[in-house]
Amino acid sequence: MNAHARPIIIRRKKVVHAHHGGSWKIALADFMTALMALFLVMWILTAASKQQREAVAEYFRTPLVVALAGGDKSTASTSAIPGGGDDPTHAEGEVRRIDRREYSRPSDAQRRFFEALQLRIEAAIMADPELRDLRGQMRFDMTLEGLRIQVLDTEQRPMFSLGSDRVEPYMRELLRTMAPLINELPNEMSISGHTDNLPYAGGIGGYSNWELSSARANASRRELVAGGLSPEKLLRVAGMADNVPMPEMPRESPMNRRIELLMLYPETANSIRSPAVLPEPAAEPVWIPGIEDLTAMLQSQAPAPAEQPERVL
Incomplete structure (x- = not known):
C-alpha cells in the first residue's frame, strides 16, 4: 500500500425532517370551542321562555350606535350623541329633557x-x-x-x-x-x-x-x-x-x-x-243678544203645555 495515498473521506449530510407543525391543533381547538358555544346557545334558547327569547332578539336588533349611547331602539335616535339627534345644536331633532329640580340645587x-x-x-x-x-x-x-x-x-x-x-x-x-x-x-x-x-x-x-x-x-x-x-x-x-x-x-x-x-x-x-303673578287671561268678547236671540230664549224657557188626560167613555 502506498504510504502517500490520500485517504478517502465520505461525507454524509444529515437530513433533518421538518416538523409537521401544530397549527391544525389550534384550528381544531377553535372549532371545538365554537361548536360548544353553539350547543350552549341552543340549550339556553330551548330552556328560555318566550319573553326572554324576544328580549334577546330585541337586543341583537338594536343598532350599535344606540347601544353605545345608552338608549333603546324605539325611543332613541341613530345618533351616538345622547339627546342630540342629527343636530347637536338642538335646532332640529330630539330635545334634551330638562329636570327643573336642577335649578333648585345649591351652588x-x-x-x-x-x-x-x-x-x-x-x-x-x-x-x-x-x-x-x-x-x-x-x-x-x-x-x-x-x-x-x-x-x-x-x-x-x-x-x-x-x-x-x-x-x-x-x-x-x-x-x-x-x-x-x-x-x-x-x-x-x-x-x-x-x-x-x-x-x-x-x-x-x-x-x-x-x-x-x-x-x-x-x-x-x-x-x-x-x-x-x-x-x-x-x-x-x-x-x-x-x-x-x-x-x-x-x-x-x-x-x-x-x-x-x-x-x-x-x-x-x-x-x-315676590311671588310670580300669573298673566291675566285675555278678555273674551261680550255677546249682546239681539231681538231674535231674545225671542228664541223666551220660547226655549216657556213651560211645555200639560198633557190632557184621556177621556174615558
Whole structure:
C-alpha cells in the first residue's frame, strides 16, 4: 500500500425532517370551542321562555350606535350623541329633557357654607355637657328650599311644656347657642312649628293645634332673637299643625312635635317675598243678544203645555 495515498473521506449530510407543525391543533381547538358555544346557545334558547327569547332578539336588533349611547331602539335616535339627534345644536331633532329640580340645587359655595354651619353647631352642642344629649333630637338635611335644621320632641325630653308654648330651659339654651352661628350666614330664615295629631285638650274658644304650632314657632323666634339672631333675617314664621308629619312616622308619634329652622336659598327667599303673578287671561268678547236671540230664549224657557188626560167613555 502506498504510504502517500490520500485517504478517502465520505461525507454524509444529515437530513433533518421538518416538523409537521401544530397549527391544525389550534384550528381544531377553535372549532371545538365554537361548536360548544353553539350547543350552549341552543340549550339556553330551548330552556328560555318566550319573553326572554324576544328580549334577546330585541337586543341583537338594536343598532350599535344606540347601544353605545345608552338608549333603546324605539325611543332613541341613530345618533351616538345622547339627546342630540342629527343636530347637536338642538335646532332640529330630539330635545334634551330638562329636570327643573336642577335649578333648585345649591351652588358649591352655598353647600360649603351650610356644611360649615352644621359642623359648627354640632361642635358647640357637643362642647356643652348640658346640650350634648340634645344632639340625638336634631336633624340636618338639604332640601329644595335650603338647609333644614329640625329639633324633634321626645317623651323623655320635650321642647315645650305640655299643651303650651312655654320653652323648656334646655331648648332655650339650645336655640340661644345656635343663634349667633346662624346669624353669620347671609341667608334669610324661615321657622315653622309642627304638632302631632292629638287634639288640643284644654282648648277654649277654638284653640287648636294650629294656634299651638304657631305659638311655638313664634316662641322659638323670640329665643333666637334673644340669643343674637338679627330680626331682619327672619322672613317667615308659620304653624303647620299636624299636616306635615315626619316621613314613615305615625301621625301620633311625639317626633312630629318639632321646630324646623330653614336657611333659605336666595332664589327661594325672593320667590316668597315676590311671588310670580300669573298673566291675566285675555278678555273674551261680550255677546249682546239681539231681538231674535231674545225671542228664541223666551220660547226655549216657556213651560211645555200639560198633557190632557184621556177621556174615558
